[in-house]
Amino acid sequence: MNYIEVTFSCDSAVTAELLMADLDALPVESVTQEGLTVKAYVVQEDYSDWTSEDFPMASQVGQLTWTTAEIAHQNWNAEWESNFPPLVLGNDVLVKAPFHSEPHPEDFKHVIHMVPKMAFGTGHHPTTYLMMEAVLEAAQSGQLEGKHVLDMGCGTGILAVLAIQAGAATAVGIEIDPYAAENAQEIAEINGVADRLRIYAGDASTLEVEPGPYQWVLANINRNILLADLKHYAAVSAPGARLDLSGFYQADVATLVECAKRCGYSLVKEASKEGWMRLTLVYQGHDHTHSA
Numbered sequence: 001m002n003y004i005e006v007t008f009s010c011d012s013a014v015t016a017e018l019l020m021a022d023l024d025a026l027p028v029e030s031v032t033q034e035g036l037t038v039k040a041y042v043v044q045e046d047y048s049d050w051t052s053e054d055f056p057m058a059s060q061v062g063q064l065t066w067t068t069a070e071i072a073h074q075n076w077n078a079e080w081e082s083n084f085p086p087l088v089l090g091n092d093v094l095v096k097a098p099f100h101s102e103p104h105p106e107d108f109k110h111v112i113h114m115v116p117k118m119a120f121g122t123g124h125h126p127t128t129y130l131m132m133e134a135v136l137e138a139a140q141s142g143q144l145e146g147k148h149v150l151d152m153g154c155g156t157g158i159l160a161v162l163a164i165q166a167g168a169a170t171a172v173g174i175e176i177d178p179y180a181a182e183n184a185q186e187i188a189e190i191n192g193v194a195d196r197l198r199i200y201a202g203d204a205s206t207l208e209v210e211p212g213p214y215q216w217v218l219a220n221i222n223r224n225i226l227l228a229d230l231k232h233y234a235a236v237s238a239p240g241a242r243l244d245l246s247g248f249y250q251a252d253v254a255t256l257v258e259c260a261k262r263c264g265y266s267l268v269k270e271a272s273k274e275g276w277m278r279l280t281l282v283y284q285g286h287d288h289t290h291s292a
Contacts, residue, residue: 001179003029004047008038008066015062017275021249022055024222029177030125044070089129092136095158110165112158114187127246130271130278131159131220134244138216139166143242150174150207150214150236152229153221153247157184157199163218164193172210173199204232212236216243223248227259234263234283241283242268250277257281 010016016036023031023038027046032039050066052059086103087095094108097115105111138144145167151160154173163171173188175181181201188194200206217233219226226245233243243265245256250272256279257267265281272278 001177002044003071004042004044005069005071006040006042006047006050006066007069008040008064010036010038010058010064011062012036015058015064018061019055019058019064020275021251022057024248024252025224026050026054041071089132089136093132093162110162112161112165112187113190114156114158115183115190126273126276127220127278128155128159130246130273130276131218131244132162133271134218134278134280135159135162135166138242144168144216147215148172148212150210150212150217150233152204152217152219152233153225154184154199154218155180155220157187157197159218159220160184160197161187161191161193163216164196165191168216170196171198172214173197174202174204174206174210175199176201176203204229207232207236210236213238213241215241217241218244220246223252223256226256230256230259230263230265234265237283239283239285243281243283244278245281246276246278248277249275253277253279 008019010019013036016033016038019038020031020033023040028040028042030041052064055064058064086100088103091108093110093112094103094105095112095114096105144163146169149160149163149168149171151157151171151173154160154175157173160171160173173184175184178201181199185199188197188199198210200209214236215238217237219233226247237243248256253270260281264284266284268280268282270277270279
């Protein structure tokens with residue numbers, strides 16, 4: 001699978017922030033930001049020549065320029081491996097590759113070994129960080145012990161691996177990108193949890209194969225997919241199941257919460273990091289709800 005890398009130059013931090021929101025509505029697989037430079041990655045078949053009309057919020061407040069480049073999958077992998085830094089969450093989690101000599105694994109409660117083969121899903125995006133915090137929070141409160149977990153849009157599977165390390169009994173990871181799903185399977189094996197973590201390449205329809213019930217669902221995707229798939233998460237959730245969502249902005253919260261309520265969920269709390277949001281909800285059941 002080849003990608004188009006679109007590199008944007010923004011004239012201000014506000015323009016860059018609004019551009020990130022605009023990109024959320026486009027078929028973008030991954031976004032990275034460094035200062036006023038934003039890079040978006042799109043599957044080649046999904047890309048069409050963008051114009052300023054595709055970025056209505058950013059274009060209204062500032063100026064954008066951008067260039068495009070085609071990136072072959074194997075070249076993407078090689079470039080990412082050469083630049084992938086270890087991920088650290090306090091003294092709780094270390095995500096490291098074989099070529100990282102520091103920090104030392106013995107200094108952390110949970111260590112995830114991985115071979116990074118994608119430019120996303122390694123945990124460095126704020127939404128993945130938020131979701132890892134949710135896993136640690138659930139483990140500390142005893143909500144995770146012995147649970148069956150669903151990780152939708154699992155990327156390279158590190159959330160599901162962390163959930164098992166932190167007390168979950170079993171997990172299922174579903175990822176739309178077959179390359180990421182293949183990497184997730186490898187990471188499950190490297191971390192010794194392949195017997196308790198099943199990985200599938202697919203979308204929400206894959207839940208017909210793995211119908212649960214799940215006591216906890218993690219979904220770090222984007223707003224539009226979450227809105228479309230919330231009813232599928234509800235259909236495979238046990239009563240009282242926890243649901244953590246991320247991959248969207250504050251402006252999307254009201255719409256997502258309303259959709260979740262129609263699917264039988266109630267909101268418990270919100271969290272944020274660098275403008276990105278996480279919602280924690282609990283599944284109440286379908287008895288008093290109507291379909292979304």
